[in-house]
Amino acid sequence: MSQPILMTVDDDPAVSRSVARDLRRRYGKDYRVIRADSGADALDALREIKLRGDAVAAILADYRMPQMDGIAFLEKAMDLFPHARRALLTAYADTDAAIQAINVVDVDHYLLKPWDPPEEKLYPVIDALVETWKAVGDKPVEEVKLIGHRFNSPSFHMRDFLARNAVPYRWYSVEDDEGRRILQAAEATAADIPVVVTPDGTVLKHPSGSEIADAVGLSTRPAQEFYDLVVIGGGPAGLGAAVYGASEGLRTVLVEKKATGGQAGTSSRIENYLGFPDGVSGAQLTDRARRQAQKFGAEVLTARDVVGLEARGSSRVVTFGDGSEIAAHSVILASGVTYRALDAEGIEELSGRGVYYGSAATEAPECKGEHVYIVGGANSAGQAAVFFSRHASDVTILVRGESLESSMSHYLIEQIAGIENIHVRTHTTVKQAHGDEHLERLTLCENGVTETVESGHLFIFIGAAPRTEWLGDAIHRDEHGFVCTGPDLTANGQRPAGWTLDRDPHYLESSVPGVFVAGDVRAQSVKRVASAVGEGAMAVTLVHRYLEEQ
Incomplete structure (x- = not known):
């Protein structure tokens, strides 16, 4: 050539x-x-x-x-x-x-x-x-075959997992002839979906995240038993910590439950991140950060669910869902947040079948010519509205408050105002989702008046929940579950209970010495990509200071 x-x-x-x-x-x-x-x-x-x-x-x-x-x-x-x-x-x-x-x-x-x-x-x-x-690259890539049903929740989650981990795949519906032929060749039935066929012909029926990760070559097992630094969470804060930790010579491993990028990784376009005047998709930004961390020698483990963290002498031990463990001198907790569940009848039952949390970009082709509804008034909701406006006939943003100004960046509000097929309805909430196999209708309430509208796609971006219950009592959290650090731990003039060192906690240090916190999971943090990356880098500096004290 x-x-x-x-x-x-x-x-x-x-x-x-x-x-x-x-x-x-x-x-x-x-x-x-x-x-x-x-x-x-x-x-x-x-x-x-x-x-x-x-x-x-x-x-x-x-x-x-x-x-x-x-x-x-x-x-x-x-x-x-x-x-x-x-x-x-x-x-x-x-x-x-x-x-x-x-x-x-x-x-x-x-x-x-x-x-x-x-x-x-x-x-x-x-x-x-x-x-x-x-x-x-520009060479033909070997694709994973994924056979499922459009309105099957596990099928949606498998598509989302493969897409967010940049695994090339081709989707086949069990309702199409080709999908049925592949199922027959795989000696599987519609009851087995989602079914994954890897390029080497391996058939996986209804696989777990770790099973598919192993099959497609994603790293799931640590190469060592002991590290200088374990980073929990692969969003911007965790990726920032992994880049700076590995580049400064620390034996670093990053552990991610689903896919690197976190909520930021699902963003269709981030336009206010420093150095990208024409914007950058969350997937692009976080893919570059992941490759950068690996270039410096950081390990990245995918599809590993962390269920425990404890101090054993000078070691900090991380426990996985399968019972295995890794240990390190220090830990940076950067597990981020998840969108809060929408409290409305029918939402949970239709999740993954027309109701989605986050932008779910894999659903964009299915939205062609449809009326899409988006719940939320922050930047993530606005970015999703702009993205889906290129596919759907109409996009309606449902906002509980009186306007977008209090929660969304000005540049995004102006952008939305200039797109003809995006509409904003204020003082409006979702009361009920209707449908049998998939979402078909929504009952909305605007200023006390209810109406039912036709829609097959609802995307939810409301609030943030830290999901830190697994940390136990040793690591102090506020009433909302966000992890307290540094000055917040000594606000009453006393060090946290169980604190063993003859100094106050460092700025990003938790109530367990050597366990630092960065990004959205930290109490009082600024919920922005740039600040998360900065905290990840700052946490590494404090890790060095902690290690020098030992």
């Missing part, structure tokens, strides 16, 4: 020659640089490249082009080369329009013209595109 291709598309010949020249100067030894003067010409070239079997690593397209602008072109280019990385070239005056347009397609970056000096403004962006393309 010939060299992979970097393509640049611009209707201005001078700009086109300039960007091609700069790309060849830096990447000419390893990549073939080609340029086109219009979106139509570029698509013709991409079709020829596809027929020849060559690879396209990255595409740079001008935002303003006649007949076909950069966004429209990149949408069509994605159909031909879905793994190619994408960037927009735009003038300063079009920056706002370009950023808003980027939400239409999954563009990685935008570049302002002119980009002089390229060493500072062009090459770092292209380096990031190329690095991501190399990690993802």
